[in-house]
Amino acid sequence: MIQRDGKYGLLNLQLNTLPSQLVQIFHDWSVKNSKKAIDLRDDVTLVFLGLDEDGLDEQYLFNDNSLSGSFIYPTSYKLKEYPPFKYNKFQGTPYYAVDVTHSQELQTYLSSFEDVKIVNNMMSILTVSKNESSLFAYSKMYMDWLMRNKFCPGCGQQVIPVDAGTRLLCQTPKEECPVKSSAVSNVCFPRTDPVIIVGAVSSDGKKILLGNNQRHPAGPNGKRMFSCIAGFMEPGETIEESTLREIWEETGCSAREVKIAASQPWPFPANLMIGCFGIVHFDGVNEIINTELDNELADCRWFDADDIKTLLNGGELEDISLPMEGSIAYELIKSLALGKY
Numbered sequence: 001m002i003q004r005d006g007k008y009g010l011l012n013l014q015l016n017t018l019p020s021q022l023v024q025i026f027h028d029w030s031v032k033n034s035k036k037a038i039d040l041r042d043d044v045t046l047v048f049l050g051l052d053e054d055g056l057d058e059q060y061l062f063n064d065n066s067l068s069g070s071f072i073y074p075t076s077y078k079l080k081e082y083p084p085f086k087y088n089k090f091q092g093t094p095y096y097a098v099d100v101t102h103s104q105e106l107q108t109y110l111s112s113f114e115d116v117k118i119v120n121n122m123m124s125i126l127t128v129s130k131n132e133s134s135l136f137a138y139s140k141m142y143m144d145w146l147m148r149n150k151f152c153p154g155c156g157q158q159v160i161p162v163d164a165g166t167r168l169l170c171q172t173p174k175e176e177c178p179v180k181s182s183a184v185s186n187v188c189f190p191r192t193d194p195v196i197i198v199g200a201v202s203s204d205g206k207k208i209l210l211g212n213n214q215r216h217p218a219g220p221n222g223k224r225m226f227s228c229i230a231g232f233m234e235p236g237e238t239i240e241e242s243t244l245r246e247i248w249e250e251t252g253c254s255a256r257e258v259k260i261a262a263s264q265p266w267p268f269p270a271n272l273m274i275g276c277f278g279i280v281h282f283d284g285v286n287e288i289i290n291t292e293l294d295n296e297l298a299d300c301r302w303f304d305a306d307d308i309k310t311l312l313n314g315g316e317l318e319d320i321s322l323p324m325e326g327s328i329a330y331e332l333i334k335s336l337a338l339g340k341y
């Protein structure tokens with residue numbers, strides 16, 4: 001993955017076709033990395049993401065049309081002409097995330113690709129294959145973390161991304177740096193911020209609770225998106241507690257049971273969406289909607305599960321739309337409408 005000024009792209013390259021001055025850039029980085037040099041990320045920032053021991057499938061490697069999505073741009077890559085990368089007993093195709101913001105040479109080289117289109121679009125992650133979106137999420141979370149962490153939070157010293165970019169090192173002696181100890185030399189691990197996303201449903205399964213967020217007013221087609229309730233977990237909470245709190249905070253409804261369904265990395269910038277179902281037992285009080293507790297929702301309603309099914313099947317319902325297919329919100333709503341939870 002390539003990063004420049006906060007814009008991202010995925011690219012397959014054959015290392016032995018790179019111009020020699022660019023190979024030199026990677027070589028210099030490698031030497032600085034092994035020395036834990038303080039100026040390691042002055043030119044390029046690299047993160048070694050891992051080895052694909054199975055190799056890439058041939059369709060992915062050779063068919064330029066097999067990929068879609070605005071941040072993906074393939075070039076031909078002939079694995080068989082280049083020996084696999086080896087480390088100890090492991091071998092395969094290496095993957096890197098590269099920040100080229102400070103390397104004019106690499107930027108010029110990348111601009112030589114006519115079909116290059118680097119954009120940073122939240123929705124584009126849902127339009128590519130699972131492997132590609134997974135690779136993008138993995139890369140972007142590391143890059144974003146490195147971009148936001150340049151100094152030690154304990155002593156203010158510049159930190160160095162060692163171990164090929166996945167660990168930040170502060171070189172101040174541990175007696176003088178309050179965040180270092182004999183047990184932990186890493187001053188900061190990459191972030192993953194857990195976010196609860198919940199599809200709430202009545203205990204008989206006939207009503208589904210969805211909200212229209214203040215940030216999502218009607219689009220050009222006049223439709224307003226109704227989606228699941230979502231919010232960041234707070235320190236010390238269990239997933240279940242967080243789910244019950246979020247439902248109550250945003251909608252005023254009181255759920256009693258929580259089922260954990262699935263999760264989805266969402267690298268904007270470092271979220272892990274934890275999908276849950278919240279069961280609300282209607283008793284004349286639990287189901288009463290009140291969006292004024294935190295005013296995050298512009299509107300919130302209990303929908304008939306049958307109406308949601310109609311929407312999922314392409315039908316119309318007033319001015320309402322659902323989240324994009326492939327998002328965890330869509331999958332949760334679909335499961336509720338089909339009674340699969």
Ligand SMILES: [Zn+2]
Nearest residue numbers: 152155170177
């Ligand atoms: Zn420090």
